[in-house]
Amino acid sequence: MKGHEPHRAMRRSFLCRVERRVRLPAAVLLLGTLCSAASGPGASTLELKRRIALPGVGGRRLDHMGVDAGGQRLFVTAFHNHTVEVIDVRLGKPVRTLSNLGEPQGVLYEPSTNRLYISSSLDGTVKIFDGSTFEMLTTVKFSSDADNLRYDPHSNSVVVGYGGEKFLRGAPIRGHGGGALAFLNDAGTKTGEIALDAHPESFQIEKNGTRVFVNVPDHKEIEVADVVSRTVVARWPETTCAENFPMSLDETHDRLFVGCRTPARLLVFDTESGKMIASYPTVEHTDDLFYDPDRGRVYVLGESFIESWQQRDADHYDRAGQVATPAEARTGLFVPQWGKLFEAVPRRGGEEAQVLVFETE
Secondary structure, eight states: OGGGHHHHHHHHHHHHHHHHHHOOOTTOHHHHHHHHHTTOGGGGGEEEEEEEEETTOOSSOOOOEEEETTTTEEEEEETTTTEEEEEETTTTEEEEEEOOOSSEEEEEEETTTTEEEEEESSSOEEEEEETTTOOEEEEEEOSSOOOOEEEETTTTEEEEEEESOSEETTEEOOSOSOEEEEEEOTTSOEEEEEEESSOOOSEEEOSSSSEEEEEEGGGTEEEEEETTTTEEEEEEEOOSOEEEEEEEEETTTTEEEEEEEETEEEEEEETTTOOEEEEEEOOTTOOEEEEETTTTEEEEEETTEEEEEEEEETTEEEEEEEEEOOTTOOEEEEETTTTEEEEEEOOBTTBOEEEEEEEEO
16 A cells, blocks of 8 residues: 555645644544644654643633642643633643633742742732642732743742833833843742843753853843852853744753744754854744753744754754644643643634643654
8 A cells, every 4th residue: 555655645734734724623633643644754753642621711822831740730821811720631631720810921830838830921920829729828029021930949949030021001012121030939028039131031040050041032142140149140142043932951961942933943052151053943933942851852832833853962953853733832841750742722713722742752
């Protein structure tokens, strides 16, 4: 039957294009399988294992995710729905909805305190919940646009990026106002901050050092700060592209991965020298990317595809394949200890919002 393979491949490719343009129902699982298979030989790096429906979750945007690895729970921020959805990964379904949140975009579960932190853009708050009962314990107010959340092991603090107003009187305004990273203790008290030149997007904190790397797209640069002295110590310009939003860190090889949108590029920086050592064209409109240390891969989530890159050595990377996904799905979470990549898909027409669950191979 090998003589039929070219025709089958052409038909699969056609079906994938149709699915993205006409948005056929997500329940057509066979079509999803065909689309994955049509993405090339590297598509085997990720295999779609499950779809978790999010009934009643509306809006055109789902934002970042958090995880309780020990409790097998996933937290999904539904930006325009003003909720965070709590998913039981073992059951494969949502079990709780946290409501009345002002455009949530960041979520972090801290197991040492059993606290859940949710940052919101609309009201500039970080709300802290009990991780078991989901009772809201306190609200921390910032000037504007509370965004990404990370845990700093050096100070045992939760760090939130905020400020650098991106909107003025309802209109998008870039480059107005400064931004910062704020440090919160267990009680939600701000214990300090790192002043930045503009709004911080994704940032990554070293575990084996004291630096934090911060994407600052309004200034087309990466700002490097010290979390102990809480000062900026370096600024690395990005001259090949703009809109540097997602970021991931490979401490073993001293490499920092950054995703740009204009044009769409995957950049690789040497964290010792601050020099960019590689630049590759990648998927459009990326909003999340992750480094898989066990397999030496980078996963880039963008418009219509998840793209995998294989690390040949610290300075060289090969495109390992693409998996077709809905065009609106651009955010997710990679959980290394599970070997799973989750991608959030907002509601499309009559189709429910959902989370796609991929396993690495």
